[in-house]
Amino acid sequence: MSIESRAESAAEPRSEHAAEALPPLDTAPTALVALAREAGYRGTPAPLAETLLVARPLLAAAGLAVPDGQLTVAAGPLDVRFTHVDTDSRVGPSGAAGTDDALRVSGTLHRVPWARAVEAAVVLTEGPGGGPVLFLLEATEWRQLAGTNLAGEPRDDLVLLDVAVPAERVRRVPAALVREAAWRSGLARAALIAGAARRCVELTVDHTAARVQFGRPLSHFQAVKQEEAKLVEEAALVAAAVEAAASALSEPDSAEFTAWLAAAQAAASVAEITRIAHQLHGAIGFTELSPLRLATTRMWSWRDEDGGERAWQQRIGRHVLDGGSGGLWQQVTGG
Amino acid sequence: MTLSALDPGAVQLPPEAVQLRQEVRDFLDTERAAGTVLGRPDSWLTGWDPAFTRRLARRGWVGMALPPEYGGGGRSNLERYVVIEELLAAGAPVSAHWVADRQAGPSILRHGTEAQRSHFLPRIAAGACFFSIGMSEQESGSDLASVRTRAERTASGWRLTGTKMWTGGAHVNDHAIVLARTDDSEDRHAGLSQFIVDLRDPHVRVEPIRLLSGEHTFNYCHLEGVELTDEALLGRPGDGWRQVTGELALERSGPERFLSTLPLLSALVGQLQRTGGCSPEQQARVGRLTARLSSIRQLSLGVAAALAAGRPADVQAALVKDLGTRFEGELVNEVREILPIAARFDATRGSYPELLATAILHAPGYTLRGGTNEILRGIITRGLELSR
Ligand SMILES: Cc1cc2nc3c(=O)[nH]c(=O)nc-3n(C[C@H](O)[C@H](O)[C@H](O)COP(=O)(O)OP(=O)(O)OC[C@H]3O[C@@H](n4cnc5c(N)ncnc54)[C@H](O)[C@@H]3O)c2cc1C
Numbered sequence: 001m002s003i004e005s006r007a008e009s010a011a012e013p014r015s016e017h018a019a020e021a022l023p024p025l026d027t028a029p030t031a032l033v034a035l036a037r038e039a040g041y042r043g044t045p046a047p048l049a050e051t052l053l054v055a056r057p058l059l060a061a062a063g064l065a066v067p068d069g070q071l072t073v074a075a076g077p078l079d080v081r082f083t084h085v086d087t088d089s090r091v092g093p094s095g096a097a098g099t100d101d102a103l104r105v106s107g108t109l110h111r112v113p114w115a116r117a118v119e120a121a122v123v124l125t126e127g128p129g130g131g132p133v134l135f136l137l138e139a140t141e142w143r144q145l146a147g148t149n150l151a152g153e154p155r156d157d158l159v160l161l162d163v164a165v166p167a168e169r170v171r172r173v174p175a176a177l178v179r180e181a182a183w184r185s186g187l188a189r190a191a192l193i194a195g196a197a198r199r200c201v202e203l204t205v206d207h208t209a210a211r212v213q214f215g216r217p218l219s220h221f222q223a224v225k226q227e228e229a230k231l232v233e234e235a236a237l238v239a240a241a242v243e244a245a246a247s248a249l250s251e252p253d254s255a256e257f258t259a260w261l262a263a264a265q266a267a268a269s270v271a272e273i274t275r276i277a278h279q280l281h282g283a284i285g286f287t288e289l290s291p292l293r294l295a296t297t298r299m300w301s302w303r304d305e306d307g308g309e310r311a312w313q314q315r316i317g318r319h320v321l322d323g324g325s326g327g328l329w330q331q332v333t334g335g
Numbered sequence: 336m337t338l339s340a341l342d343p344g345a346v347q348l349p350p351e352a353v354q355l356r357q358e359v360r361d362f363l364d365t366e367r368a369a370g371t372v373l374g375r376p377d378s379w380l381t382g383w384d385p386a387f388t389r390r391l392a393r394r395g396w397v398g399m400a401l402p403p404e405y406g407g408g409g410r411s412n413l414e415r416y417v418v419i420e421e422l423l424a425a426g427a428p429v430s431a432h433w434v435a436d437r438q439a440g441p442s443i444l445r446h447g448t449e450a451q452r453s454h455f456l457p458r459i460a461a462g463a464c465f466f467s468i469g470m471s472e473q474e475s476g477s478d479l480a481s482v483r484t485r486a487e488r489t490a491s492g493w494r495l496t497g498t499k500m501w502t503g504g505a506h507v508n509d510h511a512i513v514l515a516r517t518d519d520s521e522d523r524h525a526g527l528s529q530f531i532v533d534l535r536d537p538h539v540r541v542e543p544i545r546l547l548s549g550e551h552t553f554n555y556c557h558l559e560g561v562e563l564t565d566e567a568l569l570g571r572p573g574d575g576w577r578q579v580t581g582e583l584a585l586e587r588s589g590p591e592r593f594l595s596t597l598p599l600l601s602a603l604v605g606q607l608q609r610t611g612g613c614s615p616e617q618q619a620r621v622g623r624l625t626a627r628l629s630s631i632r633q634l635s636l637g638v639a640a641a642l643a644a645g646r647p648a649d650v651q652a653a654l655v656k657d658l659g660t661r662f663e664g665e666l667v668n669e670v671r672e673i674l675p676i677a678a679r680f681d682a683t684r685g686s687y688p689e690l691l692a693t694a695i696l697h698a699p700g701y702t703l704r705g706g707t708n709e710i711l712r713g714i715i716t717r718g719l720e721l722s723r
Contacts, residue, residue, distance in 0.1 A: 314615055
């Protein structure tokens with residue numbers, strides 16, 4: 001089975017169309033997170049979490065119009081110049097100052113989620129005069145090198161060959177927005193993991209109830225019960241962290257830290273959740289015959305995207321250590 | 336299949352809670368300055384300080400969720416949650432009133448007679464009446480329904496005979512709620528009843544059992560023909576099992592099931608901050624513990640909210656207790672690795688090596704007390720079966 005066709009089969013357990021109507025822009029953040037979890041649960045073959053929780057809020061924050069349809073997000077260094085160069089400017093090298101924000105962009109954006117499936121990508125990079133810029137790229141403007149993650153989900157490289165981006169699609173943005181893009185991506189990934197974790201639990205519980213060995217269903221054995229309970233607990237832990245981050249999304253003061261916590265916990269829990277789910281599935285879960293892989297291979301991929309648990313943990317730890325001994329508890333309780 | 340246990344949803348604490356939290360923190364700052372709050376691990380088990388309890392009670396923070404007509408504060412369970420989590424996080428000495436506040440009070444309110452309520456509840460809320468749990472026996476640990484302590488009918492009430500074991504605080508508290516067999520019926524769960532026993536009764540003999548650390552909190556509690564009137568019966572005869580199970584939900588779901596060792600982590604953070612220059616490895620490990628701590632706390636808040644709304648939460652409580660108590664032990668080990676300084680029980684009290692030593696010596700208890708984690712996981716999987 002080729003990687004491409006695995007990506008197709010990613011539509012299980014319920015086939016979902018990428019072009020399905022997206023929720024309106026003013027949907028409550030908690031509802032958006034719930035949709036991302038649902039996408040993680042179903043393995044929806046589309047960048048729903050990226051669109052709802054990252055791309056659309058970033059565009060709105062930057063004051064750009066939000067196009068219809070699914071979007072993806074990419075960040076990274078590019079070669080960026082002004083299209084309309086201010087020839088009188090003595091600031092920086094040639095092309096570092098312009099008469100408006102129209103840009104010419106070259107370079108490669110790596111492992112962009114679902115690029116082949118979207119109409120447009122939100123790109124964050126360093127602007128020509130220094131300082132971050134955000135711009136919207138249309139799918140016709142890049143060349144795509146197909147790639148996938150462990151689960152066969154598209155992670156394509158986008159090659160930009162001197163692409164002209166008109167000024168109305170470009171915004172200079174504050175550094176805080178770059179940070180926000182990072183924690184929003186972490187939260188989006190955590191929501192997907194929470195959904196997939198739930199799927200792991202359901203598949204495992206169904207399996208241990210149905211599978212008979214030694215004349216009894218597996219779920220009747222103490223040792224199986226013990227592991228199954230730990231699986232449920234770990235999944236519940238991720239769900240709780242994601243829900244807390246979801247309700248903090250509308251509170252500017254605590255949104256970032258709770259998103260870090262959710263991202264760190266979700267990524268860290270993947271190992272235990274997938275270990276137990278696979279162990280209790282026995283050999284069948286180790287094959288393409290069982291739908292378990294649709295959840296576990298994605299979770300193994302997602303935990304490493306956007307930085308991985310170690311990066312999130314370090315961010316949290318630095319923050320806590322800056323706050324001193326009383327700071328830890330204060331951070332946890334939100335003040 | 337519904338997996339509601341998996342997803343209790345986020346809880347927003349009421350706005351009063353923010354104000355209340357600040358009041359508790361201010362109070363704790365004053366107490367800390369006076370040297371009474373020492374940031375000790377497991378302070379709800381061993382931090383016995385009746386004077387501290389009375390100062391808390393004067394603020395309305397003992398029995399605070401009991402109704403005002405019985406001397407309680409009439410506050411919500413979520414407000415109580417905020418107060419107790421602040422006390423535990425600070426490692427405050429709360430063990431004197433812990434069981435009375437958490438378990439005995441709500442249990443007497445729910446099952447007690449009017450006379451029992453008006454006698455005990457105001458005293459509990461005043462921080463003047465302390466309780467022990469008399470459930471376990473030598474042969475009845477995980478299999479609690481096998482208890483052998485008997486209550487026999489007498490002309491004027493009941494006579495209690497048997498030996499309870501692991502009875503925390505029986506040597507310093509006023510009363511114990513004792514689970515005893517009142518009927519040898521076929522169904523082992525049907526013949527049990529609960530009694531409120533005066534621990535100063537001449538027929539109660541308390542014998543110490545020391546912890547690994549040498550501390551004395553545990554006891555044998557020998558009930559040598561204790562004569563009780565009918566007024567000592569809590570709830571209805573034969574309802575003991577149902578009542579105990581309800582009590583266990585209160586016993587299992589609280590923040591003491593994941594905060595016992597938090598003061599050690601706070602001490603570590605303080606220590607690292609003072610020495611400066613943390614390695615990325617140390618930062619990441621502190622961050623990992625913080626993420627897990629706050630995720631468990633979110634789950635625990637979910638249980639508190641469910642209980643406050645009168646929804647059953649036994650399965651969720653079991654889940655939080657298993658996760659939380661495993662975390663308490665894991666934290667000790669992690670802290671040890673993050674800042675490897677040899678633990679010393681004989682080091683200056685309150686110093687990092689001494690706190691670490693206390694936490695290590697207490698660690699085996701975290702996953703035993705209140706029902707072992709293996710048993711709790713059985714409750715979780717039974718919950719899964721029932722939800723199918
Ligand atoms: C710090 C502390 C404070 C306590 N305070 C009190 C108190 O105040 N009042 C009171 O009444 N009691 C108290 N206890 C007692 C406590 O409730 C019991 O220790 C607990 O219920 C376990 O019983 P046990 O020690 O007899 O262990 P056992 O029941 O003998 O179990 C030993 C081991 O076998 C495992 N096991 C047993 N049965 C099963 C099974 N069916 N499936 C899988 N594994 C199993 C257990 O999980 C455990 O790991 C306290 C205990 C501690 C540690």
